[in-house]
Amino acid sequence: MLLHQFLSGTLGWNREASFVQKLNLMGKQMTSWLYISGRGHSGSTMLDAMLGNADGIESVGELVSGMERYKELCSCGETFRDCPFWDGVRQRFEATADDTWDNAVRASVGQAHIKNFPKTILAGGEQKWIRQLAVYSEHIAAAVCQKEKDVIVDSSKEITRALFLLRFVPGSKVIHLVRHPTSDLNFAE
Ligand SMILES: [Zn+2]
Numbered sequence: 001m002l003l004h005q006f007l008s009g010t011l012g013w014n015r016e017a018s019f020v021q022k023l024n025l026m027g028k029q030m031t032s033w034l035y036i037s038g039r040g041h042s043g044s045t046m047l048d049a050m051l052g053n054a055d056g057i058e059s060v061g062e063l064v065s066g067m068e069r070y071k072e073l074c075s076c077g078e079t080f081r082d083c084p085f086w087d088g089v090r091q092r093f094e095a096t097a098d099d100t101w102d103n104a105v106r107a108s109v110g111q112a113h114i115k116n117f118p119k120t121i122l123a124g125g126e127q128k129w130i131r132q133l134a135v136y137s138e139h140i141a142a143a144v145c146q147k148e149k150d151v152i153v154d155s156s157k158e159i160t161r162a163l164f165l166l167r168f169v170p171g172s173k174v175i176h177l178v179r180h181p182t183s184d185l186n187f188a189e
């Protein structure tokens with residue numbers, strides 16, 4: 001059973017559809033998150049790359065788990081700090097969100113830590129930190145996708161981030177990858 005089915009079916013959590021409807025009425029197109037969760041070595045990189053070939057999808061690798069590592073190399077060969085693509089994302093984010101990229105990084109990376117899973121389960125949509133992170137997430141997706149793409153794929157895999165997106169960012173979907181035990185045994189040989 002998919003995590004989303006479990007959360008919405010078993011626990012009865014509802015998505016905040018009214019926010020989506022409001023944006024549609026305003027004529028704005030929503031950019032959606034497609035988040036890949038699961039353990040390491042579960043095929044997420046391959047799935048991320050395959051999805052990235054589809055029209056309308058912007059695949060950005062492990063975004064939330066990598067967005068504070070400015071010195072690491074982007075796939076273009078530049079560091080995350082010097083990469084022209086990410087420099088553009090940061091500038092667009094700061095222009096539209098009226099906030100700093102660093103604040104969005106701190107909030108996103110902090111929430112995704114596994115220690116915050118209980119806090120994220122128990123949180124209400126009216127809480128300030130939840131509303132702030134939801135707004136950051138919307139602006140990050142829009143800054144990455146611009147007008148050409150509709151879906152941002154993040155393969156960071158943290159289950160706590162997946163839970164947050166499903167509960168508080170309208171339109172989000174999660175693919176939870178499970179590695180078969182025999183594959184684990186083969187991998188260990
Ligand atoms: Zn780059």
